[in-house]
Amino acid sequence: MVRGALVPGDPERLGGYVLASRVGEGGQGVVYEAYDEAGRRVAIKVLHSEVASRVTREVTAAGRVASFCTARLIDADVTAERPFIVSEYVDGPSLRRAVEEGGPFAGDALLRLAIATATALTAIHEAGVVHRDFKPDNVLLGPDGPRVIDFGIARTKEMSVTLPAQVAGTPAYLAPEALTDAEVGQPADVFAWGAVVVYAATGSSPFDASSMGAVLHKVLVAEPDLGMLPEPLRALAAAALTKDPAGRPTAAHLLFALLSGGHADTAGRRAELLRAGARAAAALQPPGDMVERNPELGVVAENVYATLAPGEQEVVPDVMLRMVAPGDGGADGIRRTDADELNVADAASVGGVIDKFTRAGLLVREDDGVRPAGVALLRAWPRLVTWLEAEREGLPIHRRLTEAARLWHDHGCKPGDLYQGTPLEQATQWAATGRRHLHLSDLETRFLAAGASAVRRRARVRRLLTATLATLLVITVAAGAFIEVQRRDSAAQRDLAVARTLALRAETLRDREPAAALRLSAAAWEIAPNPAVPEIKGALYGSLAQTVADVFKAPGSSAGVHALSTDGTTLASVAGGTVRVWDVVSGEQRTSFGGVGDGVLRAALSRGGRTLALHDQSGVRLWDVRTGKPVGARFGPPVNPLFDEQFEFDGTGDHLAIMEEGRSRPVWWRVADRTKLVTGGGLSTVAVSPGGRLALASSGGVTHWWNPATGARVPGALPTQVTDHAAFSGDGRVYAVAEDREGQLDAVRIWDMPKGAERLLELRVDGVNIALNDDGTLLAIATADQIAVIGTADGSEVMREHIDGDLNTQPRFSDDGRFVRVLRPGGTVYSLRIPQGQRLLRKGEAAGAVALSADGTTLALERKGTIQMFRTAGGGKLGPPIKVAESAAARVALAFSPDGRVLAVGGALTVGERGELSIALIDTAGGRVTKSFPVLNQRMEWLSALAFSPDGNTLAVSESPVGDFAHGHRPWLELWDLRTGRGRGVDNGGGDSMAFSPDGSRLLTAFLPYPAMVDTRSARVLPWPGRRPYMTGQGPVAFDPGGGIAVVPEGKGVDLWHTAPWTPQDRPIGQPGTEGVEAAAFADGGATLAVSIGNKVMLWDVRTGQPLATIKVPGWDNELAAGDGVLYVAAKDGTLTSHIVDPARAARAVCEQAGGGFSRAEWQRYAPGTPYRDICSGDRDAG
Incomplete structure (x- = not known):
C-alpha cells in the first residue's frame, strides 16, 4: 500500500479509529491507513452506500475467515452513516503493480505465489465465503508473504457488462457462470485463481483482448494457452480454468496438490494444509526495489527522534504536546501552534525539531505556525502517547494558561487581564508540581510572575495566599526535585531509544562495515545494558556470529585495475601509471611505485603479493612489488580490451594464465622462462x-x-568432464572441475588424485569461479552476488553469504583456512569467516549417536559400538573409550543425567544378553558400567531416544518399532524407576525426541505426525490440550528451566507453548522453511531459545518471539546444550563449537573482537548527536 495525504471531505475518525492517510480507491470505496485505540495500524475501507446495502451478510461471514494468507477482518459497521470495514493492514504492493513494475514471476516465486493464493481461498471457502472478485489487484505482497484482501464484499455477478468503466480489469478474471446469470459459488474463485496464476507468470490475463466483448467471449468459449507454466502448475491451472464449475477442483485440493505434488482426499486435514501453505508462502517477498517503504507513523516518528541531538530531544515533548487539543480520552485533537508559543528552549533546538519532523511528513507548516499532519500521530507514536497520558490532567490548565498569557500580551499587558484567585493558584500549583514533560514559555513564566506580583500588592488579608503563591512560584522557576526525577526517567527512555537505534544500525552495517557493526553493538549495550531488550541482545549475538569479518577498500582506489593475490592477503590497484599495494589484513599500504604506463587493462598478483603481472597492448610485464622494478622482458599476446579475460597466477606464482585471441581457453605460461605450456x-x-x-x-x-x-x-584416470573452470587444492592432491552450461554451474566434479576416485556434487548456482582450500576439503564458489563454501566430501553447505555487486575474481582461501576472500569491482575485498570448530573425530569419520550433558560441559560420541566422552572445554578426552556393542552397525541411544554424572546407553549392548535390547548406566567420572537391564519389550528393532527425569530417578526409553507406522501408531514407551529397577510400559507414548517437565509430572514426546504428552505418574498418554500441533518433519521438544514454556514441534519448525494453561504463542519460533529443526535448547536462564537447522543455529528471544541471530556452524545434524552463558553445538562428524549466550559476556567479547571503540570522529559519523563514549572501557565523556 502506498501512503497518500487525506483530502478535504475525508473523515478524521470512524468508530473508534483515527485515519492517517489514503492508500487506495476503487469501485467499492476508499481505503485508508488508520489506527485503533491501542495504536495498532489497520486498513479501513469506507464503502459506497450502494455497496454497503448488499454486503451485510457477507461481511458477517467474512469475519469467520482464518487469517492464513488473508488480511484478517477486524471490525465492520455497514449501517453507519459512512459504512466501513476494518481489516489487517498489509504493507506491500499489489500483485498487479509487482508484475507491471518488476516483471512476471517464475520458478520458486511463482510456485509460492500459487500456494499463497490457494491457501487464502481455502481459508475463505472454509468459512463459507465466496470472494467473488479475486484478481491481481486484491493480492498484496506483504513482508510476511502474499495476502488476499476484499473477500466477501464484491458482487461481480451483479456487474453490468454495459458499464465498462465499472468493471475495467475485472471481467478477465470472471468465471463463465458469472456472465450467464448462473449461480456464482466457490468454483468461480478457483477459476479466477487459474487466471491470476497465468497473469503472474506472463503479465497478462489468459483472456485479455482488445475489447470488452472479446474478453467476455474468450472467458466463455476460449481455451487458454498454458504452455508457459511449469508442472504441476500447468495441470492445476488447466483444471481450475475448466468452463464447467463442477469440473474444477476445490481450493483445498489445489493447495494439497501444490504442497505434495499429488491429489488426495483432504478431509480432516484443512488446518494442517492451511498452516503448511502459510509457511511456504511466507518466504515470498516482493522484488527488492518493490518493497514498500511505508512504516507505521510511530516508527517514522521514533526514527526521527533517534536522530535528534540530546538538546533537541529535550524539547520534543514541549513541541508536540503544545499541538494537542485535549479532549476526552480518544477524542484528543490537534491544533496549530504559533512560533512564539514554542519559545521554551533555544531557537536552534526548536527549529531543528520542527524541520526534521516536517521533512518526515509528521508536521505541517501553516502560516506562522506548525501543526501535526494528522490526529493519528497522537495514537500511533507510543512515546507521544506516554507523554500525553502523563500530562493529560494538566493539559487543559496549560491550554488556558497559554491563551490567557497571549491575551494579556496582545492587549498591552494590562493588570486586569492577569490571573488572580483560583485560576492563579491552579496554574501555579500545576506549574510547580504537576508538570512532567512540559516547560513554561517565557511569556507564560512572565504572566504567572506578574500575577503573583499583583497579588502581593493587594490587601494584607491575602498574605497567606501571597506566601503560598510565592513559594510555588519559586518551585516553578527552580524546577523542583520531582521534575528532576521525571527528567531522569526521560533520560533513561532517551538512552534506551538511542541504544535501540545503534543496535538496528549495527544490523544494517554488518555486511558492509563489520568493524563498525561490532562497535555499534557494544555501544548499544554500554548505553542501555538491558538484557530484556531483544534488539540490543541480538546485536551482540549477531556481532559474534557475523560471517563478514572485514571489508577492505583501499583509499581512493575505485578507479583503475585491481588484483588480489592468490592467497588473499594483498591488494594492488593500478591507475594513472601508478601501482599502490595494500595489506588486506592490516589495512596498511605496503608500497607504491610508478612508471607502469597508462594502458594497463588487466592485473594479477602472485601469492604473498611478491610479483605483479600487468597486461596492456604490448603484452605482459612482470614487476617485483618489493623493489618496484620490472622483471625481465615483456611476453605474451596483447590484451583484448573488449573482454573481461582470465588473467591469473597459479597458487605458487610459477605459472600465469593468459587469454590469446582466437582461443576459448587461456594459455598457461611458465613465468621463469616465459614459455607456453602446450x-x-x-x-x-x-x-x-x-x-x-x-x-x-x-x-x-x-x-x-x-x-x-x-x-x-x-x-x-581422468575426470569425465573438463571445462575452463577448474582448481587444484593447495597440496595438489584434489582437483575440482565445474560443469558450466551457459553460465549456470550445474555440477562440480571432485577428483581425488591419489585414490583416482571421482565424486559428483550436484549444484545449481549462477557462477563458475571456484577454488579449493589447501587440503581439498572445502570448495568455494563465487557467483554473481554471493559466495558459498561447500564441503567436498558430501556437498553440504558450510557457508553462504550474499554480497552486493558482481564478483569478478576467483575466491581465495587464507592459509590458515579460517577465511575466504573475494574481490569486488572497484577494489573492495570481502573477508568472510568460515565456521570453525574442534574436530574430535578424524576426517571422514562420523558418530552414530551424540549427546551433551544438560550444562554442556560433557560430550559423548558413539561410533561403531564404542563410546568416547570429552570435556567440551578444550575438547580433551574424558576417560578411555568404552565398548558397548558388538556390532559396528548397532544403533545406540544416549542421554546424560541432569547432573551429568551418569550416561545412559540403550541398544543391543554387549553388557546385556546377546540379542537383547538393554540399558546400561555408565559412571562418567570412572567410565564404568554401574547397572544394566533389558527393556520390557524385546520386539522392537532399536531404541530411538532416552531421557532422564529432572531428579535423575526415572529414565524414559522410546523404542523404534519394526514395520510401518503411517497409521497413527506411535513407538512404545517405557518409564523406568532407577531406584527400584521397575519399568512401566506406555503404548503409543514414545517419540524420537523426549523431555520431562521440570517437576517431572509430564513427559513430552515427538513422533510424526503429532507430539504427545504423557502423565508420568499414571503412565498414560493424555489428551492434547486444545489444538494439536501437526508435524511435517521430525522436531525436538524441550522445557524452559522454570517449566512455564515448552518447545513443541509444528510443521517442520517449532512453536512455543505456555504450560499454565497449555496454549501456543501468537507466532511460531524457528520455522525454517524447507529444512527441519533438529534440536532445541534454552539458554540465558530461559530468555533465549536456540534451535539447530542444518548448519545453522538460530537464536530467538523467548519473551517477544523475535529472532536474535543466526550462527553458522561447521557441522550438520547437531545437538545443543547451554550452561554458564555458553551454548555448545556438537555435530555427528565430531565437530564441537561453543558460543556466548550471555549479553554482558557477549559485550566484552565484542569489544575484544573489535579491538577497541570509536574515535571521536567515528562516533560522530555513526552516532551523531549523542555524547561520545569510549565504549570498550566503560568511560563516558560528556564533552
Whole structure:
C-alpha cells in the first residue's frame, strides 16, 4: 500500500479509529491507513452506500475467515452513516503493480505465489465465503508473504457488462457462470485463481483482448494457452480454468496438490494444509526495489527522534504536546501552534525539531505556525502517547494558561487581564508540581510572575495566599526535585531509544562495515545494558556470529585495475601509471611505485603479493612489488580490451594464465622462462598443479595429464568432464572441475588424485569461479552476488553469504583456512569467516549417536559400538573409550543425567544378553558400567531416544518399532524407576525426541505426525490440550528451566507453548522453511531459545518471539546444550563449537573482537548527536 495525504471531505475518525492517510480507491470505496485505540495500524475501507446495502451478510461471514494468507477482518459497521470495514493492514504492493513494475514471476516465486493464493481461498471457502472478485489487484505482497484482501464484499455477478468503466480489469478474471446469470459459488474463485496464476507468470490475463466483448467471449468459449507454466502448475491451472464449475477442483485440493505434488482426499486435514501453505508462502517477498517503504507513523516518528541531538530531544515533548487539543480520552485533537508559543528552549533546538519532523511528513507548516499532519500521530507514536497520558490532567490548565498569557500580551499587558484567585493558584500549583514533560514559555513564566506580583500588592488579608503563591512560584522557576526525577526517567527512555537505534544500525552495517557493526553493538549495550531488550541482545549475538569479518577498500582506489593475490592477503590497484599495494589484513599500504604506463587493462598478483603481472597492448610485464622494478622482458599476446579475460597466477606464482585471441581457453605460461605450456599434440592446458608437476590438458573431447617440465604424458584416470573452470587444492592432491552450461554451474566434479576416485556434487548456482582450500576439503564458489563454501566430501553447505555487486575474481582461501576472500569491482575485498570448530573425530569419520550433558560441559560420541566422552572445554578426552556393542552397525541411544554424572546407553549392548535390547548406566567420572537391564519389550528393532527425569530417578526409553507406522501408531514407551529397577510400559507414548517437565509430572514426546504428552505418574498418554500441533518433519521438544514454556514441534519448525494453561504463542519460533529443526535448547536462564537447522543455529528471544541471530556452524545434524552463558553445538562428524549466550559476556567479547571503540570522529559519523563514549572501557565523556 502506498501512503497518500487525506483530502478535504475525508473523515478524521470512524468508530473508534483515527485515519492517517489514503492508500487506495476503487469501485467499492476508499481505503485508508488508520489506527485503533491501542495504536495498532489497520486498513479501513469506507464503502459506497450502494455497496454497503448488499454486503451485510457477507461481511458477517467474512469475519469467520482464518487469517492464513488473508488480511484478517477486524471490525465492520455497514449501517453507519459512512459504512466501513476494518481489516489487517498489509504493507506491500499489489500483485498487479509487482508484475507491471518488476516483471512476471517464475520458478520458486511463482510456485509460492500459487500456494499463497490457494491457501487464502481455502481459508475463505472454509468459512463459507465466496470472494467473488479475486484478481491481481486484491493480492498484496506483504513482508510476511502474499495476502488476499476484499473477500466477501464484491458482487461481480451483479456487474453490468454495459458499464465498462465499472468493471475495467475485472471481467478477465470472471468465471463463465458469472456472465450467464448462473449461480456464482466457490468454483468461480478457483477459476479466477487459474487466471491470476497465468497473469503472474506472463503479465497478462489468459483472456485479455482488445475489447470488452472479446474478453467476455474468450472467458466463455476460449481455451487458454498454458504452455508457459511449469508442472504441476500447468495441470492445476488447466483444471481450475475448466468452463464447467463442477469440473474444477476445490481450493483445498489445489493447495494439497501444490504442497505434495499429488491429489488426495483432504478431509480432516484443512488446518494442517492451511498452516503448511502459510509457511511456504511466507518466504515470498516482493522484488527488492518493490518493497514498500511505508512504516507505521510511530516508527517514522521514533526514527526521527533517534536522530535528534540530546538538546533537541529535550524539547520534543514541549513541541508536540503544545499541538494537542485535549479532549476526552480518544477524542484528543490537534491544533496549530504559533512560533512564539514554542519559545521554551533555544531557537536552534526548536527549529531543528520542527524541520526534521516536517521533512518526515509528521508536521505541517501553516502560516506562522506548525501543526501535526494528522490526529493519528497522537495514537500511533507510543512515546507521544506516554507523554500525553502523563500530562493529560494538566493539559487543559496549560491550554488556558497559554491563551490567557497571549491575551494579556496582545492587549498591552494590562493588570486586569492577569490571573488572580483560583485560576492563579491552579496554574501555579500545576506549574510547580504537576508538570512532567512540559516547560513554561517565557511569556507564560512572565504572566504567572506578574500575577503573583499583583497579588502581593493587594490587601494584607491575602498574605497567606501571597506566601503560598510565592513559594510555588519559586518551585516553578527552580524546577523542583520531582521534575528532576521525571527528567531522569526521560533520560533513561532517551538512552534506551538511542541504544535501540545503534543496535538496528549495527544490523544494517554488518555486511558492509563489520568493524563498525561490532562497535555499534557494544555501544548499544554500554548505553542501555538491558538484557530484556531483544534488539540490543541480538546485536551482540549477531556481532559474534557475523560471517563478514572485514571489508577492505583501499583509499581512493575505485578507479583503475585491481588484483588480489592468490592467497588473499594483498591488494594492488593500478591507475594513472601508478601501482599502490595494500595489506588486506592490516589495512596498511605496503608500497607504491610508478612508471607502469597508462594502458594497463588487466592485473594479477602472485601469492604473498611478491610479483605483479600487468597486461596492456604490448603484452605482459612482470614487476617485483618489493623493489618496484620490472622483471625481465615483456611476453605474451596483447590484451583484448573488449573482454573481461582470465588473467591469473597459479597458487605458487610459477605459472600465469593468459587469454590469446582466437582461443576459448587461456594459455598457461611458465613465468621463469616465459614459455607456453602446450602439449606435443597442441592441447590447451586447463589447470596446473602447485609446483607445476602436473597439468591437465583438454581439447575437442581429448583429455590427458602431462608433465609440464618434460612434456611427457602422465598415465592415470581422468575426470569425465573438463571445462575452463577448474582448481587444484593447495597440496595438489584434489582437483575440482565445474560443469558450466551457459553460465549456470550445474555440477562440480571432485577428483581425488591419489585414490583416482571421482565424486559428483550436484549444484545449481549462477557462477563458475571456484577454488579449493589447501587440503581439498572445502570448495568455494563465487557467483554473481554471493559466495558459498561447500564441503567436498558430501556437498553440504558450510557457508553462504550474499554480497552486493558482481564478483569478478576467483575466491581465495587464507592459509590458515579460517577465511575466504573475494574481490569486488572497484577494489573492495570481502573477508568472510568460515565456521570453525574442534574436530574430535578424524576426517571422514562420523558418530552414530551424540549427546551433551544438560550444562554442556560433557560430550559423548558413539561410533561403531564404542563410546568416547570429552570435556567440551578444550575438547580433551574424558576417560578411555568404552565398548558397548558388538556390532559396528548397532544403533545406540544416549542421554546424560541432569547432573551429568551418569550416561545412559540403550541398544543391543554387549553388557546385556546377546540379542537383547538393554540399558546400561555408565559412571562418567570412572567410565564404568554401574547397572544394566533389558527393556520390557524385546520386539522392537532399536531404541530411538532416552531421557532422564529432572531428579535423575526415572529414565524414559522410546523404542523404534519394526514395520510401518503411517497409521497413527506411535513407538512404545517405557518409564523406568532407577531406584527400584521397575519399568512401566506406555503404548503409543514414545517419540524420537523426549523431555520431562521440570517437576517431572509430564513427559513430552515427538513422533510424526503429532507430539504427545504423557502423565508420568499414571503412565498414560493424555489428551492434547486444545489444538494439536501437526508435524511435517521430525522436531525436538524441550522445557524452559522454570517449566512455564515448552518447545513443541509444528510443521517442520517449532512453536512455543505456555504450560499454565497449555496454549501456543501468537507466532511460531524457528520455522525454517524447507529444512527441519533438529534440536532445541534454552539458554540465558530461559530468555533465549536456540534451535539447530542444518548448519545453522538460530537464536530467538523467548519473551517477544523475535529472532536474535543466526550462527553458522561447521557441522550438520547437531545437538545443543547451554550452561554458564555458553551454548555448545556438537555435530555427528565430531565437530564441537561453543558460543556466548550471555549479553554482558557477549559485550566484552565484542569489544575484544573489535579491538577497541570509536574515535571521536567515528562516533560522530555513526552516532551523531549523542555524547561520545569510549565504549570498550566503560568511560563516558560528556564533552
